[in-house]
Amino acid sequence: MIFLSLGLFLWVAAHLFKRLAPDARAALGDRGKGLVTALLVLAVGLMALGYRGAEFVPVYSPLPGMGHLNNTLMLISLFLFGVGGTKGTLYPRIRHPMLWGTVIWSLAHLAVNGDRASLLLFGGIGLWAVVEMLILNRTSWVRPVGGRGLKGDAMNLVGTLLLFGAIAMVHLWLGHPVFEGTYF
Template sequence: MQVLILGLVLWTAAHLFRRVLPGLRARLGEGPGKMLVAVLSLAAVFLMVIGYRRAEVDPVYTPMDGIGHLNNLLMLIALFLFGVSHSKGRVKAMVRHPMLWSVVIWAVAHLLVNGDLASLVMFGWLGLWALVEIVLINAQVEWKRPAPGPLRSDAIALVIALVLYGLIAGVHIWLGYNPFLGTYG
């Protein structure tokens, strides 16, 4: 569990660096600052994956039967929002922080189907991190709502989300967690 928590702390520190210590980040410069965040983020993901896979399964609660179907829907929405953050469609003009909201939805979706301590720590922490990031950004930066783009951009983001959803579902099946059974336990 310590490796998982170390990864979560590293992830949080790397991503809150700009919001909490803007002067230090500015002194590093744009390129080196982004490189530092990228390197720390990759290290954090590595530690989180290793830590999560090594963690013992300590049940905290039992997910409801069939809740995996809601998880699947939420995951599709999360992937779509993640893609929208990189598009210029209509949804991006309606939703501030689509990437961070996708993390929140992803975390909630996984908390619905995973009732063990390691899942609670990892998904709960990352969901809370995204919410804190949203609050900090909103407090520091005024949102200039972008002009709505073409619906075609949103359609492309949806197609990409569906393809990624299929790939992610395939990886989950390969790992022994078939997301289409409705229940994972």
Template sequence: MALLILGVALWAFAHFFKRLFPAKRAEIGDKAKGGVALALLASIVAMVIGYRGAEFIPVYTPIPGIGHLNNLLMIPAIFLMGAGSAKGVVASKIRHPMLSGVTVWAVAHLLVNGDVASIILFGGLGLWSLVQMYLINRAEGAWSRPVAGPISKDVRVLIVTFVLYAVIAFIHNWLGYSPFQGTYG
């Protein structure tokens, strides 16, 4: 469990560094990008190994059939994670599409996973995304909406979303977690 907590903390700190210590980040300059990338890679490895190796300690029992809502929520979560970089219509309507996607992803996974490790992983990353949005908003002030790009960019993201959804479902099945059960236990 300690490795999982370390991974989530490292992920959050690597992302918060720029916002919490802007002078230090500016002093380091572009050299910081490599260090941040390594920290993020290490955090992902720690989270995966920590989560997979964590003891199952139940906290709450997911509602029977709630897996279907999880599956449905994953579509906007994946879409939002890509919509910001696509510069389509959605990117001009939502200030933080990628972070919003992470929040939806985290909530969806907390609906179907009621154990301590899941609360640490999904709850931790969901909390990170909310705090990150707050820190960005505080640092940058009022949002001036970008000009909306063509809807065709959002359509491409939607197509990629369904392809990624299928890949993610395949990987979950391969790891032994069928996402289409509807009820988890």
């Protein structure tokens, strides 16, 4: 749990550094981008190592059928991650789509994982996303304009389905099949 906690702390600190200490971040210039990137890579590595090595301590038992909810929420989450990049019809209408995607990702994983390490990892990242949105709303958010319309949405949908398939394969490779117990 130490690696997981440290990784989560680095994730939050690296992301909030620019928001909470803008002058210090600006003073670093382009070096700051490299530093933040390195901290985020280290954070992800520590979270993965810590999560995989954490003792399973059950906190609650997920309800039967939550795999269906998880998969549906993950599709929505991945679509929201792509909204800013593909600039479809939702681009100027949704505030912080990537952060909302992160919150939904977090809830999806909490629906199917009821152990202590999952609560720390998924709950912690979900909480960070909410805090990040609150800070952005008070400081620097500007509504985007324009977009590609339905073409952007179509590109996002295709990308979402491809990414979902890739993520499902990685989860299968790691021993966590996403469609286990799911019947079509």
